[in-house]
Amino acid sequence: MHILVTGGAGFIGMHVCSRLIKENHEITIVDNFDPYYDPARKKQQLDQVKQAGHFQFFNLDLKDENECRKVFEANQYDAVIHLAALPGVAYSVKNPLAYVQYDIEMTINVLKSAGEAGISHVIFSSSSSVYGNKDKKPLSEEMADGKVVSPYAASKYGAESFCHSYQHMYGFQLSILRFFTVYGPFARPDMAIPKFAEKLEDGLPIEIFGRGTSRDYTFIDDIVDGVEAVLHSKHENETFNIGYGEPVTMERLLNSFQTFYPDMELIQRPWRTGDVITTWSDISKAQSELGYSPKVSIEEGIERMVHWVKSCRV
């Protein structure tokens, strides 16, 4: 298959592209090294993809409709995996309008170009944040109702609706994947696990926001398995949770780190606006319909994360 990956220089993108190249797919990446975090890091991530093999690369801004169309006119793609976005819950609280531009307008550009180019399968990267704070757990796909708690989540929920409307207009296969807190080597530097790993390796204290939180942390290899499984699936329009399927308390996460850093110091901070209390994915739909089967426990994942951080320091 020839697959277009938007945001392929990002954290999830580099892992998805590396796997798909190794599996002999033809890959085209579009990414503009957006400065949400250090563009040098994104270039490094793209270099990692180069180690997997050849791909075509476009450095352009998908927020520009004409630029976006150029990528879709350059080749005939079998599928597009749309990962390009402005991520980050905390940043969205301070800069909500940027999320309308990136996560809604840019997604519309991609959907429209994909429809006009006759692409048969569009895969959209959504987020567990679309569930907001729900009393009932685990979170199954039909429970998202728009009652979200951050501008980031609102933009993802809105973008999902645009995906449905363009699927209706153009008839392509639509797969919406709701990723649950992703971590692993090259994890986005604004997220808790990579921040903890870097700080602890430097012998610095780590900050904990709020109390009683838990997250369904999902190792990047499992996320890539989910993306790969949906790429080969046949359905018209479906949404899938891609998580590990287990809520990990902050205490359990910290215990996993403490194995490697027994003297770690914590700084307790107040709750941050926009954060949800718990995420816990019901992955039964992805398991039964895609054969998805996550494998990496939090203890194994943290061990791999710590080894990666240490290997970057030598």
Ligand SMILES: NC(=O)c1ccc[n+]([C@@H]2O[C@H](COP(=O)([O-])OP(=O)(O)OC[C@H]3O[C@@H](n4cnc5c(N)ncnc54)[C@H](O)[C@@H]3O)[C@@H](O)[C@H]2O)c1
């Ligand atoms: N990492 C997670 O835990 C997580 C969880 C749920 C959902 N997601 C979603 O998965 C996707 C990938 O996330 P990530 O963690 O890899 O983020 P990332 O920031 O590492 O990757 C996004 C990439 O998109 C690119 N991009 C942004 N704006 C662009 C533009 N206008 N034109 C071209 N490229 C542009 C960026 O340069 C970046 O390389 C995002 O849609 C994100 O919302 C991530």
